[in-house]
Amino acid sequence: MSGLDLTLDPERQLRRFEVINGAGGRRHWSVDDKARIIAETLEPNAIISEGARRYGLRPQQVFAWRREARKQAASVQQDSPAFVPAVVAAAEPAASRSPKQRKRQATRDAGMIELEIDGIAMRVGRGADTKTVAAVIRALKATS
Known part of the structure; x- marks a missing residue:
């Protein structure tokens, strides 16, 4: 027999109730927390979904944070002037050779x-x- 009772007994009628799980709304992550989580996902052999689960996030959110971090890093690199290290090598002394006598070349028009x-x-x-x-x-x- 089924455990479902369809009688209209007022004591057995279904009542509505709400479940509140936590404070609700969006969580706000500090810039330092985001940077730490992103750094963990950039480690060799890191699995992003595991890192996201560890912090109660969805992998899509972590990917979005990584994408935003790349954009910010690219804009900072483009905005600021950069210098390339210059390496100066000592000039090598020219080898002192005795001038060779040139061989006499055949005239240019020979055989033309x-x-x-x-x-x-x-x-x-x-x-x-x-x-x-x-x-x-x-x-x-x-x-x-």
């Missing part, structure tokens, strides 16, 4: 062919591709 077609000059150096040279000559003839 120069063509002039209708006032347009073309120089072909040693090792030039024959197909390319032939194509350039044809192009020069076509323009003249």
Whole structure:
């Protein structure tokens, strides 16, 4: 048989009651408390949900605090001028070498062919591709 009694006995009618659990409203965390909780979550191998449970928070709240802390840190870094440490190394003494005599180089024009077609000059150096040279000559003839 069920434990539910549907009779209209006035002594057995349901009554409304409220449960008050704590002071109610939002909790306010100090900046130092938030910083301490955020620092705990930044430790290596820290699990954010465990840290949040330890303080009676939801993980979403901790993530929001971390995001806000990153934004504040970025704005502080951008607003203030920063200096980079300068490192000055001693100049190395130049090695004293006796000047080498330069070898005589072959003249620059050795092995070069120069063509002039209708006032347009073309120089072909040693090792030039024959197909390319032939194509350039044809192009020069076509323009003249």
